[in-house]
Amino acid sequence: MTKPAVLITGASTGIGATYADRFARRGHDLVLVARDEARLQALASRLQSETGVAVDVVKVDLTSPDQLSLVETRLRDDDRIGILVNNAGAGLGGSFVDQSTDAIDQLIALNTTSVARLASAVAPRLTKRGEGAIINIGSVVGLAPEFGMTIYGATKAFVLFLSQGLAAELGPRGVFVQAVLPAATRTELWARAGADEASLPPMMDVGEMVDAALAGFDAREGVTIPSLHDADLWAAFQNARGAMLPGFGETRAAARYAA
Template sequence: MNDSTKANNKGTAVVTGASAGLGKVYADRLAQRGFDLVLVARSQDKLESLAAGLRSDYGVAVRTLVADLSAETDLEKVAADISADASITLLVNNAGASTLGSVFDLSDAKRDEMNKVNVTALVRLSHAIVPQFKARDRGTLINIGSVLGFFNLPISTVYSGTKGYVASFTHGLQQEVAETKVVVQLVLPAATATDIWEKSGVPITVLDPASVMTPEDCVDAALAGLDLGEAVTLPAVENAELYAAYQAAAAALFGASQNGKPASRYGIKH
């Protein structure tokens, strides 16, 4: 553990996908809060430039891990690194991949990339650090999902599927750590002005500008939600009761499914 970590007692925050978009803003805001940082992304030049700026602006310790989280060897390298670092108190699973389009038109490579980055990497890194948090009874995991995790578009079949997994997985983790002081937050952004849109094949210019949030506002709202103790934060949703009602409906539907007899509408007689 370095001297600045001891001094600020915040510990170290890991941010994946840190070189741009939400990850870059998370890195800035967490450094501003006094966390030392481990920044993970594919671009070494962007990571080093960001790290230098954060060290200069906030006086925190920053190290970088250049990794492609869709590659198993790189993912395991990052998992091993963070599981061995006792100073880590917060992980933001922000890295994501998105290619929008009909599932029939997606290449195997694009489909696999979304599954590997959005699901496999998020689960692997959560598994690498949450047991450490539980052992210390301290730590915060932030998983970045999407509103498309509970709403599908004809062009979002695979992406929505991966983000639906993120939501279910994170809800499960929340139940598993419920009796501890470990915090697990699910963040569900809507349209946000990041480069993921250009990479997805759908330019952000096709969206109504009034529906697009800046990455700064999105992260600031997500961190405000974390401070408020929200298990699920929807930065753009004014009425928080809407998601509560959605979850209540899901629970009621599950309860109604606990019946050993076919529903009467199917006309099955015994």
């Protein structure tokens, strides 16, 4: 059978480029999306030479509505694409009070709006066909407000919720949705966010992270946390969350709030 093509955002470097390498070596044609056309072309040429797959390059800025719509159209119309990797994302340095409103808006546009819109563009076609996959790259920061990365973490919490909600809706219709929550991974994101690379702690190698994420993908694991060694902790977290659900339907306030 012909393997589906994979569209990967943020594909010019780091996690996205590594996903491109791994899927190419699995025999999938690729559509690589990013702003850096020179890097995209270099990656495409290398992967075509080494693996023989077809690679298309799409240079866009996903924070631009007009350019984002070009990728949405491709996802709606290109029947070859059966897997979307929503990887494009950025960080934001400084504390909340030091971050400009415009910078916050830009980060939200990339980390949440583009993720939701691209999933929305491809999901109807995949559900109609009854197969396909959406991989959304989140972060463990979305589970940890203690880390002090408020806006970035909030966008990644959105990615997790979106992924779990889509899994519940699309899974019964044949579409697999995976959220990948990396911990600190050595990529260019840190320097772009203004971090002093010399002061950064040890981080996971990007190849190891993506390989773990793809192992989770192959196992049809809805949420993959590559750095979490004790999987029972995530199960306990999910069980605790599920135990609260009946309480959300109560029509009277809890006794502790009584005057």
